[in-house]
Amino acid sequence: MTRTPLRPLARILAARRAGENPDIIERQNLAERHEAERDSARARAEGRLLVLGVVFLCAFTMVSLKMSMIAGSDPVEPRAAASGAQILATRADITDRNGRILATNLTTHALYAQPPLMIEPERAARELVKIFPDLQEERLLRQFTGGRKFIWIKRRISPEQQQAVFDIGDPGLLFGPREMRLYPNGQVAAHVLGGAGFGREGVSSAEVIGVAGLEKAMDAELRDPGRGDVPLALSLDLTVQAAVERILEGGMRLMNAKGAAAVLMDINTGEIVSIASLPNFDPNDRPQPLTTGDPGDSPLFNRAVQGVYELGSTYKIFAVAQGIEERLVSRSTMVDIQGPLRWGKHKIRDFRNYGKALSVEDVIVKSSNIGTARIAQMIGTERQQAFLGDLGLLETTPVELIEARGARPLVPKNWSEISTMTISYGHGISASPLHLASAYATLLNGGLKVEPTLLKKDYPVPGPRIISEDTSRQAREMLRQVVTRGTASFGEVAGYRVGGKTGTADKPKSTGGYYEDKVIATFASVFPVDDPQYVLVVTLDEPVETSGQEPRRTAGWTAVPVAAEVIRRVAPLLGLAPSLSLDVETGTPTGITLARN
Amino acid sequence: MTEMVYGSVPTRDGEPILPRWWRTIDKWSLSAVFLLFGIGLLLGLAASPPLAQRNGFSDFFYVQRQAFFGTVAIFTMFAFSLMSPQTVRRLAVIGFACSLVALMLLPILGTDYGKGAVRWFSLGFGSIQPSEFLKPLFIVVAGWMIAASNEVAGPPGKSYSFALALFIVLLLALQPDFGQASLVLFSWGVMYFVGGASFFILAGMAGLTVVGGALAYQNSDHFARRIDGFLSAEVDPTTQLGYAANAIREGGFFGVGVGEGTVKWSLPDAHTDFIIAVAAEEYGLILVLVIIFLYATIALRSLFRLMRERDPFIRLAGTGLACTFAVQAMINMSVAVRLLPAKGMTLPFVSYGGSSLIAGGILIGMLLALTRTRPQGEIADHLIRRGR
Numbered sequence: 001m002t003r004t005p006l007r008p009l010a011r012i013l014a015a016r017r018a019g020e021n022p023d024i025i026e027r028q029n030l031a032e033r034h035e036a037e038r039d040s041a042r043a044r045a046e047g048r049l050l051v052l053g054v055v056f057l058c059a060f061t062m063v064s065l066k067m068s069m070i071a072g073s074d075p076v077e078p079r080a081a082a083s084g085a086q087i088l089a090t091r092a093d094i095t096d097r098n099g100r101i102l103a104t105n106l107t108t109h110a111l112y113a114q115p116p117l118m119i120e121p122e123r124a125a126r127e128l129v130k131i132f133p134d135l136q137e138e139r140l141l142r143q144f145t146g147g148r149k150f151i152w153i154k155r156r157i158s159p160e161q162q163q164a165v166f167d168i169g170d171p172g173l174l175f176g177p178r179e180m181r182l183y184p185n186g187q188v189a190a191h192v193l194g195g196a197g198f199g200r201e202g203v204s205s206a207e208v209i210g211v212a213g214l215e216k217a218m219d220a221e222l223r224d225p226g227r228g229d230v231p232l233a234l235s236l237d238l239t240v241q242a243a244v245e246r247i248l249e250g251g252m253r254l255m256n257a258k259g260a261a262a263v264l265m266d267i268n269t270g271e272i273v274s275i276a277s278l279p280n281f282d283p284n285d286r287p288q289p290l291t292t293g294d295p296g297d298s299p300l301f302n303r304a305v306q307g308v309y310e311l312g313s314t315y316k317i318f319a320v321a322q323g324i325e326e327r328l329v330s331r332s333t334m335v336d337i338q339g340p341l342r343w344g345k346h347k348i349r350d351f352r353n354y355g356k357a358l359s360v361e362d363v364i365v366k367s368s369n370i371g372t373a374r375i376a377q378m379i380g381t382e383r384q385q386a387f388l389g390d391l392g393l394l395e396t397t398p399v400e401l402i403e404a405r406g407a408r409p410l411v412p413k414n415w416s417e418i419s420t421m422t423i424s425y426g427h428g429i430s431a432s433p434l435h436l437a438s439a440y441a442t443l444l445n446g447g448l449k450v451e452p453t454l455l456k457k458d459y460p461v462p463g464p465r466i467i468s469e470d471t472s473r474q475a476r477e478m479l480r481q482v483v484t485r486g487t488a489s490f491g492e493v494a495g496y497r498v499g500g501k502t503g504t505a506d507k508p509k510s511t512g513g514y515y516e517d518k519v520i521a522t523f524a525s526v527f528p529v530d531d532p533q534y535v536l537v538v539t540l541d542e543p544v545e546t547s548g549q550e551p552r553r554t555a556g557w558t559a560v561p562v563a564a565e566v567i568r569r570v571a572p573l574l575g576l577a578p579s580l581s582l583d584v585e586t587g588t589p590t591g592i593t594l595a596r597n
Numbered sequence: 598m599t600e601m602v603y604g605s606v607p608t609r610d611g612e613p614i615l616p617r618w619w620r621t622i623d624k625w626s627l628s629a630v631f632l633l634f635g636i637g638l639l640l641g642l643a644a645s646p647p648l649a650q651r652n653g654f655s656d657f658f659y660v661q662r663q664a665f666f667g668t669v670a671i672f673t674m675f676a677f678s679l680m681s682p683q684t685v686r687r688l689a690v691i692g693f694a695c696s697l698v699a700l701m702l703l704p705i706l707g708t709d710y711g712k713g714a715v716r717w718f719s720l721g722f723g724s725i726q727p728s729e730f731l732k733p734l735f736i737v738v739a740g741w742m743i744a745a746s747n748e749v750a751g752p753p754g755k756s757y758s759f760a761l762a763l764f765i766v767l768l769l770a771l772q773p774d775f776g777q778a779s780l781v782l783f784s785w786g787v788m789y790f791v792g793g794a795s796f797f798i799l800a801g802m803a804g805l806t807v808v809g810g811a812l813a814y815q816n817s818d819h820f821a822r823r824i825d826g827f828l829s830a831e832v833d834p835t836t837q838l839g840y841a842a843n844a845i846r847e848g849g850f851f852g853v854g855v856g857e858g859t860v861k862w863s864l865p866d867a868h869t870d871f872i873i874a875v876a877a878e879e880y881g882l883i884l885v886l887v888i889i890f891l892y893a894t895i896a897l898r899s900l901f902r903l904m905r906e907r908d909p910f911i912r913l914a915g916t917g918l919a920c921t922f923a924v925q926a927m928i929n930m931s932v933a934v935r936l937l938p939a940k941g942m943t944l945p946f947v948s949y950g951g952s953s954l955i956a957g958g959i960l961i962g963m964l965l966a967l968t969r970t971r972p973q974g975e976i977a978d979h980l981i982r983r984g985r
Contacts, residue, residue, distance in 0.1 A: 034749050038909065041747055041793055045912055046904050048791050052920065053900040059927055060893040064886055066934040070845045071882040 091181070091208050092222045093231035094193065094215075096238040097273075097456045101231075103193055103215070103283075105208070106182040109162050109175040111154040115144045118172030127168045128153065131161055144172075155198065156180055179208050181215070183283045188242050191302040192234070192275060192401065192454060195283040211286070212300070214454060216402040233456040235271035240264065243569050244274040251562030252278055252540065259541035261303035262566065263437040267532045269460045270441060270450040272399070273574070275434070277303040294510075303541065306403045308410055308430045311539075312503030312555070314440075314524040315426035316372045317475055320364055321443055322387045323375040325471040331361045331478065335371040343418045348373050351554075364478045365486035367502065369425045376424030377417070384420050390449070390466045391439035393431050399452045407432050426503055436524050437537040444479070444499075444526045444535065447472040476529045483525075487556040491525060493567045495578025500525030500536075500563070502555035507542070518542045521555035523563040533576060538563040618679055621969040626898050629891040630674070630946060630961050634667050636876070636888060637947035644861045644868040644875040645949060659868065659949055662723075666951040670958030677962025678969075682911050685966050689737035696734055699727035700768050714772050728769055728777045729956035733918060733963060735765060736784045740914030743792040747909055755792070758785060776928075776942045784921040788913045840864050841871050841933045844878035845885075852881030868949040870942065873933045888947065889930065895961075896923035902968040915967040918960055 007029050012022040094103040118124060121144035129137045132154060143151050156178055157165070165173055181196035194213020198206045209223075210216035214234070222232060244262050252260040264274040281287050281299040290298040296307065323329040334357045340347040354366050363371030376384060388394055394411060397404050410430035412419040422428040434452055441450040442463075449463030479499030483491045487502045503522040506514035522539045526532050543558035544551045552558070571578075611617070638660065645659035677685065699718070707715040710724070717724040739758035746754030762785040769778035790799065814821050844860035847853055858878040861867040867875050877885050899919035906912040922945055929944045931937040943950055945957045 030749060037747065037749060038907070041909060042907060042912075044793055045791050045909075049900050049904045049912075049916065052787065052791070052916070053897055053904075056896050056900070056920070056923055056927075057893065060889055060896075060923075063927060063930050063934060063936065064889050066936055067845065067877070067885050067889075067930070068882055070842060070934055071849055071877065071885075073846055 091179070091196075092224075092227050092229070094222075095231045095233050096236045096241070097233060097271075098237065099231075099233065100238045101184055102189060102234065102236070102238065103181060103183050103196075105179050108156045108158065108178050108180050110152065110178045110206070111157050111162075111165060112174055112176060113144060113151045113153055114149060114172050114174060115146070115151065116149055116172070118144055118170055120170060121145050121172075124168055124170040124173060128165070128173075131164045178206055181208050185238065185242075186284065187280050187282050188238065188245060189236055189275075190280045190283050191277045191304070191403075192236065193283045194402070195286040210402075213283075213302075213401050213403065217400045217404075234454050235266070235269075235273060235456045236275070236454065237273050237573070240570050240573050241274045241276065243573060244566055245276045245278070245280070247566050247569060248276050248278055248538070248562065251538075251565065252543075255540055255543035255545055255558045255562065257540040257543040257558070258297075259303050259307075260562075261307060261433045261537075261539045261541075262563075263304050263433050263535075263537045264566075264570065265437045265441050265450075265452060265535045267441045267445040267450070267526065267535050268448075269457050270438065270452045271457055272434075272437075272452055272454050273534070274570070275304050275454075277301070277305075277307075302401070302403050303539065304433045305397070305399065305401055306407045306432065307539075307541075308407055308432050309520045309522075309539065310427055310430050310505040310508070311433075311436050311520070311522050311524075312426040312505035313367045313369075314436060314501045314503035314522050315424065315429070316364055316367065317443065317479060317501050318388065318391065318393075318439070319372050319376045319379065319384070319424035320360055320478065321467060321471055321475045322379055322383070323360065324474055325467045326379065326383065328378045329360045329375060331359065331474060333360050334358070335360060335363055335368075335374050337363070337368050337370040337374075339370045341370045341373055341421075343421060346418050348421065361478050361481060364501065365481045367482075367487050372425045373421035376420050379420075379424075381415055381417060381420045384423065385415060387466075388423075388429075388439075391442050392449075392451070393429070393435055393439050397432070397434050397438060397452050399434060400454045404434070407434075409435060426505060433522070433537045433539045436522070437535050440524050440526060440537070441535045442466050444472055444476050444532050446532075476526060476532060479526060480529045487554070488523060488525075488560045490556065490560040491523065491564045493527070493564050493571070496567055496571050496576065497528040497530060497579060498525050498564070498567055499527070499529040500560075502560060504553065504555045517551075517553070519553045521553065521559040523555050523559040525563055525567070527567055527571065528576070528579065534571075534574065536563055536566060538566065614679065618969075621971065622678060622965055623898055623902060623968050626895045626961075626965060626968070627678075629894045631671075633888070633891050633946040634671065636884070636891075637872075637944075637949075638663060638667065640872050640876050640879075640947060641868065641949055643856060643858060643879050644872055647862050648868055662951070663949050663954070666954045670946075670954040673955055673958040674962035674965070677959060678965035680966050682908070682914075682967055685963050686737060686741055686910065686914075689734045689963065690741070692730065693734035693738045696727045696731040697765070700731055700765070703727065703768075703772065714774060716772050716774055723951055726950075726952035726956075728772075728774060729952040730959065731765065732777065732780060732784070732921065733956060733960035735761070735781060736788070736917035736921060737914045737963060739785055740788050740917050741910050743788050744908075744910035744913050747792065755789065759789075780921055780925060780942075783924055784917045787920040788917045791916045792909070792913050837864055837866065837871065838932075838935060841874040842935065844874040845882075845934065848878040848881045850882045852877075852879050852884070855879055870929065870944075870948070871933060872944055872948050873930050876947075877933075885930075888944075892923055892926040895964075896920070899964055899968050902970075905973055906968075907973045911967045915964060918964040918967070922957075922960055922964070 007026065011025050015022045015025055091105060093101060093105070095101055115121065121141060125137050125140040125144055128140060129135050135153070162175060183193055192214050194215045195211050196208050196215050197211045199209040200207045210219040215222070218232065221227070244264060248260045248262050260278045262274065262276045263272065265272050279299045287299060289295070289300055295301060301307070324331065329335070336357050337350065337354055338356055339353070340349045348369050350368050350370055354368055358366060358368055358371055360371070360375070363375070385394070394409055396408050412428050419428055438450055438452045442448065443466070446469045447465050447467040449466050451463065476499055479501055480497065482488050482501055483498050488500050491498050491500055501524055503524070505520045506516070507518040507520055508514055520539060520541060521543050522537065524535070524537045526535050538559045540559050540562065544553055545557045641660045641663045642657065646656040649656055649658045680688070703715055703718070706718060708717055708719045708724070709715045710717060716728065717726050739762065742754030742758040744754070745751045762781055765781050766778045769775070769781065840860055840863050844858065856879070858875060860878050861875050864871050864874065873885060873888070876888065896919050899915060903912050903915045903919070906915065925942055925945055928937060929942045932942070943953045946954065
């Protein structure tokens with residue numbers, strides 16, 4: 001128990017001695033202390049209340065000042081457009097490698113109705129149908145007079161249409177700003193750009209999202225608000241792209257093909273300068289996907305990227321180059337080509353009988369299946385798989401198109417020796433023209449791995465070495481021979497020293513087996529061979545050349561002339577000067593001065 | 598003789614009640630309260646029709662309700678201001694006990710009206726929010742406790758009242774209603790400060806707040822984003838804050854005109870939390886400054902009168918009431934001008950809301966009762982210094 005001391009002790013003791021009641025003294029003392037305490041507390045509180053008062057005064061003054069500052073600043077005018085501008089900034093423009101616009105944004109308006117605000121729903125419906133003939137008057141009227149409070153009428157309208165709707169004068173017809181994606185070049189590079197549509201939608205704005213192609217694959221980057229107004233520069237060259245598409249269209253018509261694709265790639269960087277697929281479409285007005293039949297027949301189908309075809313003899317150069325690289329053969333090694341070459345129940349034949357034996361170089365020049373298959377036998381399955389894998393022919397391409405992610409090359413499930421042999425001349429393995437272009441670029445640029453890309457590269461990034469520079473040079477020289485004295489003689493373009501390899505593959509039936517009279521004709525080329533700059537792959541789907549007595553379908557008659565025309569037209573655009581030197585092999589001047597075409 | 602004939606003259610112990618009330622009441626604060634209530638009705642005429650239309654009532658449904666509740670609140674205020682401090686304290690203790698029980702019963706009997714926080718009891722014709730009533734009553738009770746602790750050999754009232762405050766904060770945080778919780782804590786802190794907290798503790802608390810804030814800013818992305826968003830000059834025009842700021846700008850100094858404002862159509866809380874934006878838009882900066890001036894008048898005059906107050910309980914409870922009232926108004930307006938991060942808090946007497954109005958009436962009534970002029974022993978101070 002705590003004992004309370006008797007205070008003030010001296011007086012209490014004195015009082016006790018005197019016989020007085022000490023409690024009175026103690027009470028008095030307590031009261032005095034209490035008074036003193038209260039007075040000091042009051043003095044302290046007075047100061048602190050003053051502090052509080054000043055703090056509150058300051059705070060109220062600050063609120064007033066801030067309020068005055070806001071009230072004195074100019075209102076943000078008009079609010080809706082401000083948020084529209086924000087959306088404009090959220091999707092970047094797309095340009096070609098020289099900064100020419102491929103995709104940009106345009107402010108239009110969406111038309112909606114708020115029936116509770118409408119004055120004359122009948123007249124509004126009648127007038128709207130006059131402006132937009134595709135609307136139905138009864139349906140509009142039903143919506144306007146029903147219980148709904150909000151109706152979208154048109155997602156995008158032109159300024160003229162907007163004015164006409166204004167002139168109806170009904171307060172219930174309202175406009176919301178809409179950003180739309182505009183592709184000013186129409187069909188040019190349609191498959192690359194893909195298209196865009198609306199995502200989440202509000203009255204004052206709507207999200208623009210990519211629905212296909214690069215717009216979808218790069219959607220996050222394009223919409224990154226941190227990007228500012230920096231456009232996305234592609235590796236495409238708009239001029240070259242337009243030229244390639246026109247020539248390809250003409251070639252497709254001349255060769256009676258139902259489709260065509262072309263890939264033009266920078267051989268050192270993998271930048272795709274032009275990529276085309278026909279038939280194409282207008283990304284401003286994307287057609288609906290086909291609901292029946294083969295999706296490959298839709299104009300939306302990107303043959304250059306999605307089209308996985310057997311590309312035929314264009315693969316032969318891979319086997320021969322690998323044979324030289326592994327020192328199994330040299331260019332002059334003679335290979336037995338007596339046919340048919342039997343393996344189990346399979347027989348491998350050549351298109352024609354080329355005799356008993358051909359040098360390795362001539363196997364390429366004459367395009368001998370048997371000779372290539374024999375070289376592949378020497379290489380063996382494992383090394384072949386590894387090499388094709390190094391060239392990127394067994395995986396999807398990393399190109400920035402959403403469609404590329406689904407285009408995986410078709411390879412045999414059971415990669416036996418006969419598979420190795422047929423694959424060496426491009427049968428039993430399917431890949432897209434883009435795969436082929438990348439593999440050719442890797443093989444022919446001196447042997448450094450190339451990854452295809454649609455984005456402009458500021459500087460080349462050398463990939464890992466796949467084959468030696470010497471092998472690469474020999475491969476180019478052999479491909480040159482194919483053009484000067486082989487199957488691709490139409491491929492000669494004066495001054496540009498084109499090298500390349502043809503490939504004609506029968507189209508597989510969906511039911512199994514192959515069509516007799518439907519082929520995929522491909523020409524994979526490189527130019528100029530002595531200083532390689534570009535790889536061009538042209539593929540025609542079911543071409544027939546009918547100028548001769550019998551229909552000709554081989555690539556040499558179909559794809560090669562188209563590719564040659566592309567090079568003839570595009571090479572100057574790419575800044576390549578024609579060479580005036582004498583052609584070493586033929587001894588004839590190939591200068592531009594002698595070219596007649 | 599006269600007394601024998603006419604009976605004795607009735608004697609009174611002092612002045613009649615009403616004249617004395619009129620003589621001792623703080624007439625400036627009283628007028629300010631009436632003006633605020635009038636402004637609240639005026640703004641309600643502008644701000645509440647959109648809500649009434651949305652909810653399918655006649656345009657001025659909420660104004661009528663506001664007028665009704667306001668009348669009740671004013672009578673409550675009047676009744677409380679008539680009482681002596683002792684009666685105020687007794688009533689407050691009883692009322693506090695009741696509202697604390699009501700607050701504890703909320704999780705069982707309360708409704709959330711689909712707003713995600715259980716704060717209300719539904720009474721059929723309306724709803725009641727116990728925390729609004731709890732706040733002023735708690736202040737009086739806590740003021741009493743802290744005052745008692747300053748007596749010689751008094752109870753440890755500071756610790757008790759702090760424990761009580763923490764308990765209430767816990768209950769409010771469970772609803773969740775962090776706005777009211779922080780107000781309760783603030784009111785306790787103010788009374789503790791005036792009741793004689795040592796500067797050492799106060800400085801330590803301030804230091805801890807700064808250190809804690811800095812740590813939270815560095816370690817919590819969420820917190821840092823909130824603060825960055827608050828500090829950044831840009832404000833997204835599609836948020837409530839954006840609309841409010843724009844409304845203040847549109848209003849300028851003299852407003853766009855009565856009924857011409859548009860912000861009330863865009864802001865769901867235009868009639869409660871953002872009523873100041875409506876005021877700024879329709880009547881301009883002028884009315885906003887008048888409103889701020891009225892709140893400042895009530896707070897500063899009350900504090901000034903309390904400075905001379907001798908009784909520790911009256912001083913503490915009065916300080917708590919006046920400061921809480923002023924801070925609530927200030928937080929509400931600071932949010933609208935982005936001096937503070939968003940926090941749902943009503944503008945006392947101006948915002949729409951029955952509970953808030955009547956609780957405000959109780960608060961101001963008690964404050965007026967406590968700030969009435971009464972003898973403070975000035976003469977005794979002069980004459981008898983008791984040897985000190």
